[in-house]
Amino acid sequence: MLLDDILGHERVREGLKSAAASDTVHHAMLFSGPEGVGKGAVARAFAALAACPNPSASGDACGTCRSCERILSHRPGEETRHPDVLWLSPQSSAVIKIAQVRDLLGIIPYPPLEARVRTVVIEPADTMNVEAANALLKTLEEPPSSTRFILITSRPDALLSTIRSRCQAIHFGRLADEEVERGLRAAGVGPEQARRGAALADGSLGVALERIDDPVLARGDEILGRCVAVRPGDATAALQLAADLADPKDQVPQVLEVLLRFYRDALLLSVDASERVRLTHPHLVDTLLKTVVERLGTEALLYRLALITDTQRAMTSRNIPGVLSLERLLVALLAPPGREGATAIRDR
Ligand SMILES: [Zn+2]
Incomplete structure (x- = not known):
């Protein structure tokens, strides 16, 4: 995928293209941001642009030459097929070892073989152990002009501050x-x-x-249907449902996510009944969502959203087991409105 074809991150992509056009690309860049938003794809596309002999009128790589083909066909975890694009990732263990960095540093003093500049991508850069990071540090301080580094991480705080300070920070936000x-x-x-x-x-x-392909997401409507079918205040039915939904127990976080989005939809509808655009479940407006909005109203919905997010937080930060969390949540969530105080489940 070329820079022009990548989803989102327009500011980053345009910034990189204009730096390339004006020959002001920083010798070391740190791409940081959440997992799965496209940092690697941007690094790959930018490496292709650096090596492409026929950039397009828009300032992007051509995407069709032999150089572009070899770089853009790279997949995470593989070596690239272009001699001037080096992709450093953990090999057999979970860390990038000093031997890998030493091999890299043995190549860097020599000029690139085909392209004008060589691109070195380190992904995820936070998997370099301290020795490896320190070995790289000197080169990041005084890099050869023909080599440019792109360090990729979703955990910039896990990098040595000395590494961070030598890189131009480029942040990737979440996608819409x-x-x-x-x-x-x-x-x-x-x-x-x-x-x-x-x-x-x-x-x-x-x-x-x-x-x-997550089975919980595929069953989202069914799960919500079963929740809404519980008679408000029927704690026995709520507990039985919690037991069913918590099996297997590793799916509890996804069940919570489904519930969160559903109650958020209900809240949006309770404030503005014509709302459709921002809903996750617009197809449930006239059925399940209508029932819940009529049953609860804005204030009770707000309270229920807080219960779900509290439960999510308690599960991750305090390791409260999923089954227990879901039982307490569903009893409170499926209680009739007006009982908010009595069913408070926040444990302090
Ligand atoms: Zn090309």
Whole structure:
């Protein structure tokens, strides 16, 4: 994929193109931002632009020459097929070792073989162990003019500050839901599934692609139907449902995500009944969502959203087991309105 074809990150892409056109590319860049938003794709496309002998009128690589083909066909975890694009990632272990950095530093003093500049991508840069990072440091301080570094990380704080300070920071934000949806459609996902997958991916196409076959998401409507069918205040039914939904227990986080989006939809509708655009479940407006909005009203919905996010936080930060979390949540969530105080489940 070329810079012009990549989803989102327009400011970053245009900035890189204009730096390339004016020959003011920084010798070391740190691409940081959430997983799965396209940092690697941008690095690959920028490496292609650096090596392409026939850039397009828009200032991007041509995408069709032999150089572009070899660089753009690179897949994460592989070596590139172009001698002037070096992609350093952890090999057998989870870390990038000093031996890998030493091999790299043995190549760098020599001029590139085909392109004008050599691109070295280190991904994820935070997997360099301290020795490896320190070995790289000297080169980042005084880089040869023919080599440019792109360090990629979703955890910039895990890098040595001395490494960070030598790089130009380039931040990648989350993608808009519409952009993730477009990416899913381009990957062959059907329209309805793409819309829902995007709404649950938190701005990451990578996460969306991982989750698209998730059984919980595929059963989202059924799960919500069962929740709404519980008679308000029927704690026994709520507990039984929690037990069903918590099996297997590793799916509890996705169940919470489905519930969160559904109650958020209900809240939006309770404030503005004509709202459709921002909903995750517009197809449920006249059925499940209508029932819940009529049953609860804005204030009770706000309270329920807070309960869900509290539960999510408690599960991750305090390691409260999924089954227990879901039982407490569903009893409170499916209680009649007006009992908010009595069913408070926040544990302090
Ligand atoms: Zn080209």
